[in-house]
Amino acid sequence: MNIHHKAPNSIPSPLTSADDHRFNPFPRRRVAITGGTSGLGLALVRELLNRGADVAFVARSRERVKRVVQELSDAHGIVGDVSRKEDIHPIAMQIVGALGGLDVLINNASDLGSAPLKLLADTECEDFERALATNVLGPFRLTKALLGSLAASAREGRESVVVNVSSDAAVNTYPRWGAYGASKAALLHLSRIWDEELSLEGVRVLSLDPGDMDTPLHAAAVPDADRSTLKRPEMAARELADAVAAVLSRRASESDLGSNSDSEVVVKEEIG
Amino acid sequence: MIAASLPVQRPSNAKALIVDGQGHIKHQARSEFVNLLRPGDVVVANDAATLPASLSGRHSRTGRRIEVRLAGRDSLDDVSQFSAVAFGEGDFRTRTESRSNPPALIPGDRLELGLLRATVTRLLNHPRFILLQFEGSQREIGEGLARHGRPVQYAHLPTPLEVWDTWTQIAGPPVAFEPPSAGFVLDWNMLASMRARKIRFGTITHAAGLSSTGDPELDALLPFAEPYRIPRSTALMIRHAQASHGRIIAIGTTVVRALEHSAAMFDGVVQSGEWLATQRLDASSKLSIVDAILSGTHERGTSHYELLRAFVDDEILGCIDQELNARDYRTHEFGDSVFLERAANRTRPSAQPSVAP
Numbered sequence: 001m002n003i004h005h006k007a008p009n010s011i012p013s014p015l016t017s018a019d020d021h022r023f024n025p026f027p028r029r030r031v032a033i034t035g036g037t038s039g040l041g042l043a044l045v046r047e048l049l050n051r052g053a054d055v056a057f058v059a060r061s062r063e064r065v066k067r068v069v070q071e072l073s074d075a076h077g078i079v080g081d082v083s084r085k086e087d088i089h090p091i092a093m094q095i096v097g098a099l100g101g102l103d104v105l106i107n108n109a110s111d112l113g114s115a116p117l118k119l120l121a122d123t124e125c126e127d128f129e130r131a132l133a134t135n136v137l138g139p140f141r142l143t144k145a146l147l148g149s150l151a152a153s154a155r156e157g158r159e160s161v162v163v164n165v166s167s168d169a170a171v172n173t174y175p176r177w178g179a180y181g182a183s184k185a186a187l188l189h190l191s192r193i194w195d196e197e198l199s200l201e202g203v204r205v206l207s208l209d210p211g212d213m214d215t216p217l218h219a220a221a222v223p224d225a226d227r228s229t230l231k232r233p234e235m236a237a238r239e240l241a242d243a244v245a246a247v248l249s250r251r252a253s254e255s256d257l258g259s260n261s262d263s264e265v266v267v268k269e270e271i272g
Numbered sequence: 273m274i275a276a277s278l279p280v281q282r283p284s285n286a287k288a289l290i291v292d293g294q295g296h297i298k299h300q301a302r303s304e305f306v307n308l309l310r311p312g313d314v315v316v317a318n319d320a321a322t323l324p325a326s327l328s329g330r331h332s333r334t335g336r337r338i339e340v341r342l343a344g345r346d347s348l349d350d351v352s353q354f355s356a357v358a359f360g361e362g363d364f365r366t367r368t369e370s371r372s373n374p375p376a377l378i379p380g381d382r383l384e385l386g387l388l389r390a391t392v393t394r395l396l397n398h399p400r401f402i403l404l405q406f407e408g409s410q411r412e413i414g415e416g417l418a419r420h421g422r423p424v425q426y427a428h429l430p431t432p433l434e435v436w437d438t439w440t441q442i443a444g445p446p447v448a449f450e451p452p453s454a455g456f457v458l459d460w461n462m463l464a465s466m467r468a469r470k471i472r473f474g475t476i477t478h479a480a481g482l483s484s485t486g487d488p489e490l491d492a493l494l495p496f497a498e499p500y501r502i503p504r505s506t507a508l509m510i511r512h513a514q515a516s517h518g519r520i521i522a523i524g525t526t527v528v529r530a531l532e533h534s535a536a537m538f539d540g541v542v543q544s545g546e547w548l549a550t551q552r553l554d555a556s557s558k559l560s561i562v563d564a565i566l567s568g569t570h571e572r573g574t575s576h577y578e579l580l581r582a583f584v585d586d587e588i589l590g591c592i593d594q595e596l597n598a599r600d601y602r603t604h605e606f607g608d609s610v611f612l613e614r615a616a617n618r619t620r621p622s623a624q625p626s627v628a629p
Contacts, residue, residue, distance in 0.1 A: 100349065147442075148442040155506075
């Protein structure tokens with residue numbers, strides 16, 4: 001798991017397997033995941049449900065949302081397209097309505113721009129626009145619409161985290177990955193700035209690169225890839241969940257969660 | 273006063289009329305609101321997001337068009353039952369007071385509202401004020417409201433309001449029926465300024481109801497009962513400020529209603545938890561928690577105006593009205609603001625406002 005934008009000592013290391021049974025911060029945490037019906041998103045829904053989180057997920061296809069909910073009945077399925085401005089508030093309303101608040105938002109839904117991939121000069125403007133709408137404006141708008149809930153959670157002494165799923169294409173210049181790479185670079189920079197600005201509100205914004213995974217998006221980008229060399233989305237989901245857990249655990253540890261009552265924690269956070 | 277006709281939450285020329293505890297009036301740019309605050313003060317705002325509470329559809333029994341505006345709820349979490357005000361043909365371009373009546377409604381009537389289906393379970397002592405029961409799971413109803421609902425519209429605005437026009441920057445749970453519009457003043461930069469000056473900021477969630485129904489009889493009943501939730505952090509912040517002589521500043525009338533309701537139930541102490549505010553605040557109310565309010569500019573006779581009478585005497589309110597009119601303050605949801613400190617002769621008393629059981 002590559003964490004792009006922080007000096008190594010500013011992000012806690014993912015928990016080791018020995019730590020796993022010591023403290024799991026996810027029970028009762030309210031988590032929303034976009035792009036939750038395939039690839040990394042679906043693996044995250046499964047992983048975080050297994051860790052005890054209350055999970056809502058968003059995806060465009062009603063049929064696929066329905067199918068995932070049939071399999072994972074504890075998850076809250078929401079139909080919506082984060083690239084559409086008109087969908088953002090209905091999505092935010094349903095997330096907060098279903099979960100009763102929000103602690104973790106994972107902006108995972110991504111669009112390649114053009115598939116198959118094309119040289120930037122051959123990329124249609126509309127394809128570039130769609131990549132920007134899904135990969136940059138969508139996370140920006142959804143985070144903004146949910147920021148009141150995330151900040152409210154932080155005021156209650158619960159760490160709030162936004163994860164923007166990134167890619168090494170955000171920092172490396174891969175030919176034919178222009179629309180995707182440029183949009184992910186913008187998302188990375190947005191994450192860096194927002195993390196600086198929101199830290200005082202108690203909201204962390206992370207940019208996490210899960211690595212090359214065996215997902216439908218990767219297959220669309222590189223149809224002839226050797227799948228055996230690609231990371232399983234389940235593995236990437238575990239790593240990403242560990243990285244988020246480390247942030248949540250650090251806040252819990254800082255405020256001695258577990259040894260004090262909740263109200264004492266809040267006193268420390270808000271009054272102390 | 274003149275109607276604010278653009279849905280801009282923080283216009284650069286927004287004004288604030290300030291009244292201090294001695295009744296002195298002055299004017300300043302609203303963007304300088306933070307300068308009115310002191311270290312140790314606690315600012316409390318309502319973080320309710322605004323539901324798109326206007327639902328259009330068909331009255332099944334007659335086939336006639338109908339609009340219902342959700343107006344009240346007993347719980348912040350349940351989305352299956354709401355009180356609602358019904359309207360007949362027409363849209364927001366017609367003033368609420370001039371809208372045609374809906375078809376005569378009787379218990380058992382069904383309404384088709386987009387994908388939503390609802391039944392009129394009873395009339396609430398008025399032919400247009402009904403209790404609605406929605407069909408389906410909480411998820412299905414939540415999706416139906418989010419997708420089919422439109423924000424309650426205002427005839428004084430030239431273009432329809434979009435949902436994002438009605439959400440404050442701090443909007444969280446979607447439980448209000450109209451925007452808690454005093455909170456439009458807040459942005460994240462202002463919250464950072466408060467923090468830098470050691471002014472604490474907390475929220476409550478209060479299901480702000482309709483500000484007007486278009487019917488004098490119903491308007492006389494406003495505000496309806498409204499559920500609210502006070503988080504632990506906000507309750508503690510208030511207690512801490514009280515102990516250290518910090519002021520409690522309410523952003524909007526709903527915050528006053530919630531905090532004073534809680535204090536009235538718990539011997540003058542604001543407690544965390546969810547409750548149903550039933551009281552009406554007016555000139556006879558003794559405020560025990562809130563020291564000052566930032567609010568919109570309200571018109572005489574409205575329930576919001578009545579609440580301001582709990583802060584200052586009628587003589588001062590009269591002076592305020594004159595100043596607002598003389599200086600062309602803008603009124604309604606996207607208008608200018610007033611900041612009223614509780615009059616010095618209205619000190620924190622031991623008497624509590626009455627609370628219906």
